Amino acid sequence: MHLADATPxxxxxxxxxxxxxxxxxxxMTPALALFYGGMVRTKSALNMxxxxxxxxxxxxxxxxxxxxxxxxxEDTALGLIGGLDHLGMAGIAPDAVTGHxxxxxxxxxxxxxxxxxxxxxxxxxxxxARFGAWVVFTxxxxxxxxxxxxxxxxxPGGWILAKLxxxxxxxxxxxxxxxxxxxxxxxxxxxxxxGFKREAMRPHNLPLVLLGAGLLWFGWFGFNGGSALGANxxxxxxxxxxxxxxxxxxxxxxxxxxxRDGHATTLGAASGAVAGLVAITPSxxxxxxxxALLIGLAAGVVCAYAVGWKFRLGFxxxxxxxxxHLVAGVIGTVLIGVFATAVMTGGPAGLLHGxxxxxxxxxxxxxxxxxxxxxxATYGLGRAIERVLGFRAEREHELTGLDLxxxxxxxxxxxxxxxxxxxxxxxxxxxSSDRSPAV
Amino acid sequence: xxxxTAVVKPFKLDEVKEALQALGVHGLTVTEASGYGRxxxxxxxxxxxxxxxxLVPKVRIEVVVEDExxxxxxxxxVAAARTGKIGDGKVWTVPVDGVVRVRTGERGPxxx
Numbered sequence: 001m002h003l004a005d006a007t008p009x010x011x012x013x014x015x016x017x018x019x020x021x022x023x024x025x026x027x028m029t030p031a032l033a034l035f036y037g038g039m040v041r042t043k044s045a046l047n048m049x050x051x052x053x054x055x056x057x058x059x060x061x062x063x064x065x066x067x068x069x070x071x072x073x074e075d076t077a078l079g080l081i082g083g084l085d086h087l088g089m090a091g092i093a094p095d096a097v098t099g100h101x102x103x104x105x106x107x108x109x110x111x112x113x114x115x116x117x118x119x120x121x122x123x124x125x126x127x128x129a130r131f132g133a134w135v136v137f138t139x140x141x142x143x144x145x146x147x148x149x150x151x152x153x154x155x156p157g158g159w160i161l162a163k164l165x166x167x168x169x170x171x172x173x174x175x176x177x178x179x180x181x182x183x184x185x186x187x188x189x190x191x192x193x194x195g196f197k198r199e200a201m202r203p204h205n206l207p208l209v210l211l212g213a214g215l216l217w218f219g220w221f222g223f224n225g226g227s228a229l230g231a232n233x234x235x236x237x238x239x240x241x242x243x244x245x246x247x248x249x250x251x252x253x254x255x256x257x258x259x260r261d262g263h264a265t266t267l268g269a270a271s272g273a274v275a276g277l278v279a280i281t282p283s284x285x286x287x288x289x290x291x292a293l294l295i296g297l298a299a300g301v302v303c304a305y306a307v308g309w310k311f312r313l314g315f316x317x318x319x320x321x322x323x324x325h326l327v328a329g330v331i332g333t334v335l336i337g338v339f340a341t342a343v344m345t346g347g348p349a350g351l352l353h354g355x356x357x358x359x360x361x362x363x364x365x366x367x368x369x370x371x372x373x374x375x376x377a378t379y380g381l382g383r384a385i386e387r388v389l390g391f392r393a394e395r396e397h398e399l400t401g402l403d404l405x406x407x408x409x410x411x412x413x414x415x416x417x418x419x420x421x422x423x424x425x426x427x428x429x430x431x432s433s434d435r436s437p438a439v
Numbered sequence: 440x441x442x443x444t445a446v447v448k449p450f451k452l453d454e455v456k457e458a459l460q461a462l463g464v465h466g467l468t469v470t471e472a473s474g475y476g477r478x479x480x481x482x483x484x485x486x487x488x489x490x491x492x493x494l495v496p497k498v499r500i501e502v503v504v505e506d507e508x509x510x511x512x513x514x515x516x517v518a519a520a521r522t523g524k525i526g527d528g529k530v531w532t533v534p535v536d537g538v539v540r541v542r543t544g545e546r547g548p549x550x551x
Contacts, residue, residue: 200492260487307487
């Protein structure tokens with residue numbers, strides 16, 4: 001993003017584009033809900049979907065009350081955190097402008113990023129988290145981890161982008177590495193699912209996974225294209241790079257699968273596309289098309305191998321938040337230091353385009369800082385919630401499925417025998433018929 | 440009377456049905472089933488993780504016939520369900536003490 005560069009003045013074209021992008025990015029969270037929901041077993045599908053949906057509500061409210069101000073308010077401490085001047089969006093009139101768009105719209109666009117990042121973490125703890133504890137986590141994590149990292153990277157006074165000079169166009173650090181490191185931390189706090197490595201925990205609905213992946217891809221145009229904060233050539237380049245990397249990510253994953261397992265799978269196609277899209281998120285505003293194609297391919301190939309780590313190392317990151325988001329996020333962020341071109345960035349170039357090792361070094365520092373902070377802070381927060389509220393679901397609930405235990409609902413009713421009796425409704429009817437003769 | 444139970448590959452259901460109809464068997468009950476014999480299951484791969492699926496989908500076909508027809512019915516089911524490959528299934532026969540047709544109350548062979 002290029003917040004600091006723009007001379008504030010409203011542009012209706014830029015505003016219209018960002019309004020559309022905000023809606024596109026908000027769609028990504030329900031899309032993620034389907035993507036994740038299809039990947040878990042039938043008995044906890046609704047709970048998985050609900051973890052994303054509740055994040056839309058909890059993170060949005062926190063963001064509007066305090067998150068925006070702390071992330072994008074005037075810097076108060078060496079680029080580490082913003083101020084409290086805009087709590088509850090105080091002092092921001094409808095005609096206030098950030099860059100070329102209304103500040104309220106910029107805040108809304110950023111809100112959708114915060115929502116998605118938090119929802120992404122839930123994939124690491126599928127099938128075994130207490131729902132109430134998750135809701136508390138979404139609120140606290142937004143304030144303690146997302147907000148500072150967003151300030152470091154995206155705010156005009158942030159230390160990573162503005163001061164250090166590392167590049168992250170649309171959130172490779174803020175969204176992808178942040179959620180991946182947090183997912184790893186929570187997976188370690190909660191421990192593996194009962195039956196991990198012994199039971200088949202197959203995705204219960206792959207068409208749902210692919211529908212979710214398709215909608216994510218659609219929303220990603222708003223995510224990356226919108227991060228140009230204007231309807232301009234940079235947005236077009238970012239959008240094109242996004243498409244390129246999604247495609248080569250898909251291809252790379254399928255090539256690995258075909259060679260290693262003998263089959264190109266649908267889950268592999270969805271996962272590879274997401275890996276490519278993740279990797280191009282930080283880099284779509286700084287690399288050319290060839291760079292984008294190679295970054296997507298690298299992410300597809302490496303992530304296809306990386307998802308096996310959880311079995312070898314023994315941590316149960318259920319839906320591969322680490323193997324896809326952390327790994328592809330690191331690939332995309334680091335490769336900026338290799339493929340960045342001055343034509344795109346208007347300044348720093350990467351190793352391949354004559355920029356030397358300087359940018360690569362900055363990217364590595366940024367990755368280590370965000371990854372390290374996110375992992376450590378999330379681990380501490382997860383442990384605290386585990387101690388105070390209990391984060392892990394009861395054994396019985398985990399075995400029978402969280403849908404019934406937590407939500408008193410089930411995702412599907414295929415059998416002919418599952419009808420039961422409608423207690424509440426029957427009670428109402430009995431009550432009214434008892435009284436009717438007396439009327 | 441005899442109860443003949445056959446557990447066969449699902450795609451063979453139509454051929455078994457036709458063979459039984461050709462023999463004059465009036466009715467049958469079909470249940471979706473799963474299980475394994477010597478064949479065991481198959482392997483599925485999700486994101487590179489292999490899952491061994493032990494239980495293979497089958498259909499379970501049940502018919503009640505008179506004693507003298509039982510052998511012919513078993514032969515017809517076996518002939519129709521056979522592919523010659525592993526996992527073709529099993530057919531077994533057990534004696535039936537009595538049968539009642541729910542609609543009419545008829546008992547014994549008339550109810551079959």
